Amino acid sequence: MKLNRRNFISASAGIAATMSSPIVFGASRPKVVVIGGGAGGATAARYIAKDSKGAIDVTLVEPTRSYYTCFFSNLYLGGFRDFDSIGHSYGKLASDFGINVVHDWAVDVDSSGKTVSLAGGGTLNYDKLILSPGIDFVDNSVPGWDLSSQNKMPHSYKAGSQTQLLNAQIENMRQGGTYCMVAPPNPYRCPPGPYERVSMVAHKLKKINPSAKILILEPKPKFSKQGLFEEGWNKHYAGMIEMIGPEMGGKGVEVRPASMEVIVDGESEKVDVCNVIPAMKAGKIAELAGVTDGNWAPTIAHTMQSRKNSDIHILGDAAAQGDMPKSGFSANSQAKVCAMAVRGELTDSKVFPAKFSNTCWSLVDTNDGIKVGASYEATDEKIAKVSGFVSKTGEDASVRKATYEESLGWYAGITSDMFG
Amino acid sequence: MYNLIMKSLILVLSISILCLNPFGFYVLASEQVNEEDGFEVSDEILAIVGDIDYGEYLSSECTTCHHAQGLDEGIPSITGWPIESFVWALHSYKSGARNHPIMEMITQRLSNEEIASLAIFFESINN
Missing domain, CATH: 3.50.50.60 (FAD/NAD(P)-binding domain)
Structure with missing residues (x-):
């Protein structure tokens, strides 16, 4: 019943x-x-x-x-x-x-x-x-940042007022300004989340601030759906996004919220919006x-x-x-x-x-959706992966559009499953 | 024999879903009609009677994506389907005759009895 x-x-x-x-x-x-x-x-x-x-x-x-x-x-x-x-x-x-x-x-x-x-x-x-x-968030994982600086440099990684704040900062950024993301180290909530965010920020800036730049300070040698995101960024947002990986100073970044500076490999850089996603x-x-x-x-x-x-x-x-x-x-x-x-x-x-499954959809640009997923089983040691799949680079536009539309259906389904 | 009946049934379902929802389902619907030529489910599999309680438990894996009240925005509704249509559809993914990465992954670890149990449970949901 x-x-x-x-x-x-x-x-x-x-x-x-x-x-x-x-x-x-x-x-x-x-x-x-x-x-x-x-x-x-x-x-x-x-x-x-x-x-x-x-x-x-x-x-x-x-x-x-x-x-x-x-x-x-x-x-x-x-x-x-x-x-x-x-x-x-x-x-x-x-x-x-x-x-x-x-x-x-x-x-x-x-x-x-x-x-x-x-x-x-x-x-x-x-x-x-x-x-x-x-x-x-882990204290002092990004030196210079703590909760008292989250209005100057929002994390927006717990949705709500922080999300609205970051949105307002992006929309009000000066023409030709720089949005910087300090990406989180593993393990963290929503592995493709930071890179979907870069895609969505790029999508908005391309419309309202086309000379703006996006700078990713990346502490990890690789990240979720990297090939798919990079393919999409080259296709939709060529020349807009720069990533500094761990070997070039993307790991161990410091921030100075009062002066809107990021310190990368000892060098200071002024940015206009700084989205700090600390360790979790x-x-x-x-x-x-x-x-x-x-x-x-x-x-x-x-x-x-x-x-x-x-x-x-x-x-x-x-x-x-x-x-x-x-x-x-x-x-x-x-x-x-x-x-x-x-x-x-x-x-x-x-x-x-027990049976488990997961799928993560991400949007790269209008009607360009990608996904990764896997099924899992319970062992005495852990939840263990059984099999998985990931979208392919070079997929047809109709497949990407269907993937995006599927994510809309999933959102309706899971929120109904959570809240009735 | 059953595949012919199913193809016409799926075609009717697809058309009705297209009428209801011109967005989102078209690609899936056209795949359904084109890629399953010759796919048949044996009479032994169709004869399995599922356990509705087990189906209700297993259904929780489906309702993360498929809306429990039958909305079909972007993802098809799976409630209120005739049992045989449901069993046939899941086996078409399980066998690879129909392609969808999530559905193939999910169905490949469902036994014939589990598919029958899901079918009897979802048939009972009328929206």
Whole structure:
């Protein structure tokens, strides 16, 4: 049975009837608390609530009332999407699925007492805790940059006001100015993301500021879909994009936000817009919950359980799980395995073997979409890649157009899968 | 025999989808009609009766992309299909008779029973 509004109301009526009997059903329901309402957390909360049909009490803790997806935020920068089109409300998760949506920050986890403390002062008890906090930045990974400089040099790698800020800076850049990206080291959220962003910024600048330059300071010797991006940049944006690789000073860049300078191999260069994407780590709450090892939280592939605490599951970017890239698609895929495992433990529902998949679409220019994807299985050691595919250089324009259109369908599909 | 019925059925589906959505589906639809000549699914495979609960679990891998309420912008709707059409379509990807990198990757690790289970589950979703 699919839980929709009508049968949810009838399920609620059943709960109310039970509550009038001596045993208080609501109090005995096992509790799941999910921290983080993105592709991992929202999906896990929704699937547990939907498939347990009211048997599990699900609370979702997410500070933002409107969630802006990181995926497709580059398309907003390129002018292909309205900002509003990447924003989503949690209303349906509350109204149609009975999830208790708490807009607050989780500030601590007591894993022995099994409670979560909220910034607003409340405390939540859990039987199972699911952490899907996304990323935070590694302190001092780009010397000269910290959160106090994010208005001068935005990261725009958590979507929302930062994305709008970067967009405004690009649109207001002086004619012939330079947009500089300090690209992140591995591992990081959305491997093709920085390079799709370069493509989208180039697309916009070509229209409004055709003499502008793009400078990529690149710490990695190679990156996701590199051949495809470079082919597209030569084709659509010839002469506009320059990349300084790790051997030429692209690694170890310093920035001076006050004077808008970047220091590359000891040489200072003035830029007009500087998009600093620092090194990343699991969202802070994972560390506070005691489930991290280094920057990330190691997980068991079969269930997405923490290797340090079997009552805690970790999803998405924060997890050290093996071969899957840190992407919204991956987080959504892992959430379904996690939801099934959690229901199995709490309500003895059927548990099927874990399966994972991922696809990352990127837009290079109008109707020029590319993609990379793979399927994965759970082994005792990790989430292990089974097989994969990637778009080919020199593909026909009709294939690229179909790939872009497919990404629009995927966006509609995954956001409906997350938010109902 | 079944491939002939399917070709006409897919053609009808393709035309109806084209009417509904002139954008996005045209390339996929024309591939469907042209590249599956001679592709047949055996009677034994068509006779497998799937498990709807297992199909519901497996369906979560599909609904990351295929809209669960049947929207078909850029990616075709897979809800409410007749079971045999669904089984035939997935086997055409699994065998490589129809080409799409994601669909080939996903179907190549689905067993015949899993395909039957997905078919019975998605047939039950009416939007």
